Amino acid sequence: MCADQGIIAEANPTFQGEWGAPFFLVGQAPGPAERQTRRPFSGRAGKELDRWMLRAGFRDPEEFRRMTYIAALMRCFPGRNKSNTGDLRPPPAGIANCSHWLDAELGLLKPKVLIPVGQMAIERFLGPGPLEDRVGKSFGKRPVIVPLPHPSGQNRWLNAPANRERLNRALALIADLRSNTARRRKE
Numbered sequence: 001m002c003a004d005q006g007i008i009a010e011a012n013p014t015f016q017g018e019w020g021a022p023f024f025l026v027g028q029a030p031g032p033a034e035r036q037t038r039r040p041f042s043g044r045a046g047k048e049l050d051r052w053m054l055r056a057g058f059r060d061p062e063e064f065r066r067m068t069y070i071a072a073l074m075r076c077f078p079g080r081n082k083s084n085t086g087d088l089r090p091p092p093a094g095i096a097n098c099s100h101w102l103d104a105e106l107g108l109l110k111p112k113v114l115i116p117v118g119q120m121a122i123e124r125f126l127g128p129g130p131l132e133d134r135v136g137k138s139f140g141k142r143p144v145i146v147p148l149p150h151p152s153g154q155n156r157w158l159n160a161p162a163n164r165e166r167l168n169r170a171l172a173l174i175a176d177l178r179s180n181t182a183r184r185r186k187e
Contacts, residue, residue: 001097002076008094012076016040017069017109022181024111024143026102026121027072028150029090035077040070041151048151049117052167057175067181069109073121074098086154090120106143113177114143118150131157136169146173 003011014030016039025040033043041049050061058064074090075098081088106114116122122134125145139145148170149157157163 002074002094005093005097007091007097008076008078010076012038014038014040014075014077015069015071016065017071018066019109021067021069021109022112023068023115023178024106024109024113025068025070025115025117026124027070027117028120029072029074029087029094030077031087032077032080040072044153045151048153052148052151052171053174055168055175056171057178067178068115069105069111071102071105072098073102073124075101095120111143112181113174114140114145115148115174116145117148122147132163132166135163136166136173138173144177146170146177 001011002008012030012035014034017024027040030040031043031045033046034040040046050064053061053064056064058067072090074094076094078088078090078094080086114125116125119131122131123129126134126139126147131147131149134147135149137147139147149155149163149167158167
């Protein structure tokens with residue numbers, strides 16, 4: 001639909017997950033690495049996300065990905081900016097075109113934990129507000145929403161020690177939820 005409307009050059013939807021995954025992670029949009037691999041968070045930001053999830057108690061990146069359905073506000077790579085120094089933000093029309101997929105997946109999968117990654121995804125579920133008021137806290141019951149900042153190396157938000165502590169608290173929340181989920185799966 002987006003390619004037909006001229007929003008992007010080519011449609012190449014990227015998402016990954018299994019039925020029954022208790023975690024549901026929502027990012028902004030795939031980047032160029034994800035466009036090539038068709039695997040969400042497979043570039044540099046994905047490597048950092050994997051390190052975060054190890055800190056959150058997952059044994060390895062494979063366990064995290066087995067237990068997590070990963071999608072994005074916009075399913076296809078929106079392209080590079082004009083100066084080729086970064087990716088374009090997903091345009092509102094692209095997000096709107098993909099929103100029915102995201103809503104349907106959430107309705108079908110009914111995850112226990114929703115992890116919006118980055119300001120755009122956080123705003124989609126919690127409305128506008130600063131990261132400082134969101135990261136390190138949980139919201140709601142089913143799903144429990146645990147926001148994370150974007151793991152991109154270009155994200156300067158984590159340069160502040162107080163924000164790194166917020167990330168630590170968010171990862172501790174995810175660790176508790178992961179532990180509770182693993183315990184219930186064994187029962």
